[in-house]
Amino acid sequence: MTRVDDPATTSPEQARAAFRAGTVAPTSGWAPGFTQTNLIAVPRDWAYDVLLFCQRNPRPCPVLDVTDPGDTSTVLAPGADLSRDLPRYRVWRHGELAEEVEDVRGLWQENLVAFSIGCSFTFETGLRAAGVPLRHLEQGRNVPMYVTNRRCRPAGRLHGPLVVSMRPIPAGLVGEAVAISGAMPAVHGAPVHVGDPGELGIVDLGRPDFGEPVEADPGDVPVFWACGVTPQAALMASKPPFAITHSPGHMFITDRADSEYRVPVQRNE
Amino acid sequence: MTRVDDPATTSPEQARAAFRAGTVAPTSGWAPGFTQTNLIAVPRDWAYDVLLFCQRNPRPCPVLDVTDPGDTSTVLAPGADLSRDLPRYRVWRHGELAEEVEDVRGLWQENLVAFSIGCSFTFETGLRAAGVPLRHLEQGRNVPMYVTNRRCRPAGRLHGPLVVSMRPIPAGLVGEAVAISGAMPAVHGAPVHVGDPGELGIVDLGRPDFGEPVEADPGDVPVFWACGVTPQAALMASKPPFAITHSPGHMFITDRADSEYRVPVQRNE
Numbered sequence: 274m275t276r277v278d279d280p281a282t283t284s285p286e287q288a289r290a291a292f293r294a295g296t297v298a299p300t301s302g303w304a305p306g307f308t309q310t311n312l313i314a315v316p317r318d319w320a321y322d323v324l325l326f327c328q329r330n331p332r333p334c335p336v337l338d339v340t341d342p343g344d345t346s347t348v349l350a351p352g353a354d355l356s357r358d359l360p361r362y363r364v365w366r367h368g369e370l371a372e373e374v375e376d377v378r379g380l381w382q383e384n385l386v387a388f389s390i391g392c393s394f395t396f397e398t399g400l401r402a403a404g405v406p407l408r409h410l411e412q413g414r415n416v417p418m419y420v421t422n423r424r425c426r427p428a429g430r431l432h433g434p435l436v437v438s439m440r441p442i443p444a445g446l447v448g449e450a451v452a453i454s455g456a457m458p459a460v461h462g463a464p465v466h467v468g469d470p471g472e473l474g475i476v477d478l479g480r481p482d483f484g485e486p487v488e489a490d491p492g493d494v495p496v497f498w499a500c501g502v503t504p505q506a507a508l509m510a511s512k513p514p515f516a517i518t519h520s521p522g523h524m525f526i527t528d529r530a531d532s533e534y535r536v537p538v539q540r541n542e
Numbered sequence: 543m544t545r546v547d548d549p550a551t552t553s554p555e556q557a558r559a560a561f562r563a564g565t566v567a568p569t570s571g572w573a574p575g576f577t578q579t580n581l582i583a584v585p586r587d588w589a590y591d592v593l594l595f596c597q598r599n600p601r602p603c604p605v606l607d608v609t610d611p612g613d614t615s616t617v618l619a620p621g622a623d624l625s626r627d628l629p630r631y632r633v634w635r636h637g638e639l640a641e642e643v644e645d646v647r648g649l650w651q652e653n654l655v656a657f658s659i660g661c662s663f664t665f666e667t668g669l670r671a672a673g674v675p676l677r678h679l680e681q682g683r684n685v686p687m688y689v690t691n692r693r694c695r696p697a698g699r700l701h702g703p704l705v706v707s708m709r710p711i712p713a714g715l716v717g718e719a720v721a722i723s724g725a726m727p728a729v730h731g732a733p734v735h736v737g738d739p740g741e742l743g744i745v746d747l748g749r750p751d752f753g754e755p756v757e758a759d760p761g762d763v764p765v766f767w768a769c770g771v772t773p774q775a776a777l778m779a780s781k782p783p784f785a786i787t788h789s790p791g792h793m794f795i796t797d798r799a800d801s802e803y804r805v806p807v808q809r810n811e
Contacts, residue, residue, distance in 0.1 A: 321590040324597065328605055336597055348695075426617075458727070 281305055285350060285526045289358035297360045297375055299415070299522035306398055308460070308531050309524035310337055310349065311390040311501040312359060313508060314517040317342045320386040322429035322511075326504060327388070329426040333435055333503035335391035335459045337527075343383040349527035355389075356381045361520035368512030377517050385517070390501045391460035391534070392524055393438055398531045399453045405446045409487045415522055416440065417481035418500050422474025423465075425507060433507035436482070437465060437473065437497040441489035450496060459534040466497040473497060483521060550574055554619060554795045558627035566629045566644055568684070568791035575667055577729070577800050578793035579606055579618065580659040580770040581628060582777060583786040586611045589655040591698030591780075595773060596657070598695040602704055602772035604660035604728045606796075612652040618796035624658075625650045630789035637781030646786050654786070659770045660729035660803070661793055662707055667800045668722045677710050678756045684791055685709065686750035687769050691743025692734075694776060702776035705751070706734060706742065706766040710758035719765060728803040735766040742766060752790060 277283050277291045280303040288304045300309055315323055320339070327334035338347045345356040356378045364371045364380060374380075393416070397407055409416045416438045423435040442450050447467055455463035470478055478495060479486045483502055489495070505518055519525060546552055546560045549572040557573045569578055584592055589608070596603035607616045614625040625647045633640045633649060643649075662685070666676055678685045685707045692704040711719050716736060724732035739747055747764060748755045752771055758764070774787055788794065 321593065324590065324593050325608055328593065328597075328608055339594055339597055 285528050288526045289353055292360040293357045300524045300526055301394065301522060304526050306531055308395045308527045308529045308534065309392045310527060311392055312387060312519040312525050313390065313505055314385045314387040315513050316515060317384040317386050319513045322431045323388060323508060326428035326431040326507060329428050332462055332465060333499035335461060336388060337391050338389040340387040342386050345381055347389060349389055349529055355387050359519050359523055359525050361523040363518045363520050365509060365516040367514055368509045373520055389525060390504060392501050393461050393498055395460035395531045395534055396454040396457045400450055403449050403453055405442060405450050408441045412487055414485040414487055416484050417487050418483035418502055419475045420482045425503065430511040431507045433510050436500045436503040436506055438500045439495050439497050441487060441493035442496045443492055444494045447494055447496060457534050461499050464496045464498050468494060470495055554797050557795045558622055561629040562626045569793045569795055570791060573795050575800055577796045577798045577803060578661045578663045579796060580661055581656060581788040581794050582659065582774055583654045583656040584782050585784060586653040586655050588782045591700045592657060592777060595697035595700040595776060598697050601731055601734060602768035604730060605657060606660050607658040609656040611655050614650055616658060618658055618798055624656050628788050628792055628794050630792040632787045632789050634778060634785040636783055637778045642789055658794060659773060661770050662730050662767055664729035664800045664803055665723040665726045669719055672718050672722055674711060674715050674719050681756055683756055684753040686754060686756050687752035687771055688744045689751045694772065699780040700776045702779050705769045705772040705775055707769045708764050708766050710756060710762035711765045712761055713763045716763055716765060726803050730768050733765045734768050737763060739764055
């Protein structure tokens with residue numbers, strides 16, 4: 274029951290079962306309509322700094338769940354196992370990438386605390402439903418991400434720059450894109466910047482720091498959202514002795530519908 | 543410059559200066575339009591449990607700021623001093639109320655971490671602006687609060703019941719009240735329950751656990767919101783060796799406009 278014919282028609286549970294059984298694939302397009310999350314697992318001694326960094330920088334670091342030490346279960350998907358159900362993991366030692374593996378059961382230490390951080394895939398569902406084109410998906414590429422000149426508020430040992438994702442959006446639809454993502458503050462919310470990349474210290478959109486470059490159509494405007502890579506970058510810069518994260522693009526698929534993270538519309542305005 | 547003639551026309555800075563100079567008064571009605579917060583300060587050793595409890599129970603425990611250990615300043619009001627600028631404080635030792643004082647400068651230990659937690663006064667501004675009557679203000683009373691039969695998600699040493707505040711609202715305006723508060727998830731958000739108090743395990747609305755009873759008008763429906771007393775109740779039940787909180791109703795007045803905590807309206811729905 275773990276073979277998947279069409280990722281776009283899988284349930285979250287089917288997707289996780291496939292990854293647990295050895296399927297390795299980027300999760301974009303899998304189980305559409307269900308929230309995917311970034312994974313960061315650190316020793317308990319580092320958990321306060323990570324949680325505080327997220328509290329102080331909620332745009333890039335929306336925390337959707339935190340586990341108890343040693344626990345691999347999460348309220349975001351009862352029955353799931355965070356140490357097995359992602360397609361691929363990265364293992365970090367003293368801030369350096371030590372290995373990339375498909376299962377971290379044997380590495381899940383008793384004191385490990387796992388953070389599930391919101392992901393912009395969640396508001397992409399709403400953008401597509403509203404007819405906003407997503408160039409990176411049209412072009413079959415990973416979304417481009419850039420390190421900016423804006424600093425996050427530090428927390429304990431954690432400090433670093435804001436990382437953003439960029440989507441070229443037709444100028445006439447930027448308002449829609451702002452409104453739709455702005456109603457989802459738990460998954461990055463409204464863009465942090467629209468227009469000139471130079472204002473964020475980005476020199477060349479064609480050379481992203483993570484992900485792949487994306488072609489803009491004529492009339493598109495670059496729109497920048499706070500990115501869930503931000504806390505991972507800050508954590509690695511501070512070199513914890515041990516950490517486990519997802520591999521880029523290989524997210525955890527939760528049982529939560531994207532719509533659960535939309536704030537209800539205020540009707541009297 | 544610390545005498546206040548009319549609390550309703552003071553700026554947040556003037557209000558804090560008055561409290562610093564010795565004025566003692568409940569802060570309801572002071573500096574209207576500016577967000578007030580609950581204060582909880584605990585030793586660093588307890589800070590992770592408090593922050594995690596808040597992350598796991600965001601409805602009753604919306605964290606607006608966390609200080610560094612020993613620091614009495616806050617981004618919510620540059621220049622303010624959390625150890626002097628509230629009108630009245632409670633000092634707790636091993637979970638017991640030790641004293642109630644107007645200044646805690648001498649008690650602010652080097653390892654103390656202060657949490658500023660959102661307060662329902664913030665959405666009351668929006669309710670009043672929309673013509674929703676607030677019976678407790680009409681009757682000159684503190685809002686009534688009740689311990690419910692719902693348990694919060696525990697975190698480390700912290701566990702306890704959800705505490706709610708109750709406002710009687712005319713049935714025809716309940717929809718408005720839900721929409722307006724729902725658009726402010728950082729200050730408790732939408733009600734957790736509307737109608738029968740028995741469903742929350744509340745036996746008698748006339749006997750609140752905190753605050754004062756409020757009379758309902760004919761046609762009013764009881765509406766229940768998650769309350770910022772929840773984390774304080776959980777903390778005290780777990781008996782930290784030392785803690786400082788505000789005194790009930792004597793909040794910290796920030797420089798942040800209430801409107802900053804409103805999520806933008808999604809226009810395409």
